[in-house]
Amino acid sequence: MDKRLNMLHICAGWERWNGAANIARMIMDEQRREGHEVLFGTWAKVRELMAADEVWIHCGWLPCLWWAALWGRNVVHWMPECCYDPVRLKYHGWKKWLAGPIERWCLRRCAKIVATCVAEKEWIKVYLGKICPPVEVTDIKRFFKLPNSEVGALPNDRPLHLLYLGRRHPLKGLEYLEKAVRQIQNASASPRLRVRMVSSAFGEEKEKIWDWCDVLVLPTLSDNFGLVIAEALKHDKCVITTDGAPAWGDGNDYGGRLIYLWRYRDATVEEKVIMLRSAIARCCHFQDFVWKNTEGDK
Secondary structure, three states, X not given: OOOOOXXXXXXXXXXXXXXXXXXXXXXXXXXXXXXXXXXXXXXXXXXXXXXXXXXXXEOOOOHHHHHHHHHOOOEXXXXXXXXXXXXXXXXXXXXXXXXXXXXXXHHHOOOEEEEOOHHHHHHHHHHHOOOOOOEEEOOHHHHOOOOOOOOOOOOOOOOEXXXXXXXXXXXXXXXXXXXXXXXXXXXXXXXXXXXXXXXXXXXXXXXXXXXXXXXXXXXXXXXXXXXXXXXXXXXXXXXXXXXXXXXXXXOOOOOOOEEEEOOXXXXXXXXXXXXXXXXXXXXXXXXXXXXXXXXXXX
């Protein structure tokens, strides 16, 4: 290390252990191992922001983060939970239209912006236009021990345990997942699916959920990274997700554990349901699986 730096991390939700806070802690631990001094908080005083060698801002669209961008001397905007996907920008678009000038002004003040994948880098460049700081792509997956060996057989002596873990948000695609599951259960001679949809879980409760789970499904329309995917793979679970989480569309299937649905976002409602239904059925290994209604598959 050439120089010991004073790092200050600003993130909303430290106490809730949300996705942005978890990633921020990983970055902080890495910086400490490199010998830097690391501080963190939701708000910081002006003198603290100006004294820091680097101010790392996590997430966006919040006054505490605009404050940090205003007074920080060397600002790094870290993006794992702040999505500038055009699909996301259209959701509650009037709010983002009102806050957009402030958000863009703060982003343009950054010394650099760190994106989670190439797709996100392009979203940021389009959002900021000609006045855009350098945008780097980093590999968040380095913080997780992700498997590459071949996946073992899923259980066939009991129902398959299907999990959705995350908040119930219109852009998460839960309506398509629920419809796909209903069709599978109605079509099977002996339904072998158990489904849980969990909004949030922490500590021992979360570990018990991972012990129960066989397959995580994230039928998202808009995510940039998808922390829950990394957590599932780290726990050696299978995952079904979509091109709404472009950080995982790199061709690596992690030993057959990852089913990535291409062209999902632009598909019709019926096509989305068919894609999810087929992916779930593929995991189920139903040998007695017969569709009662195959019209949607033609």
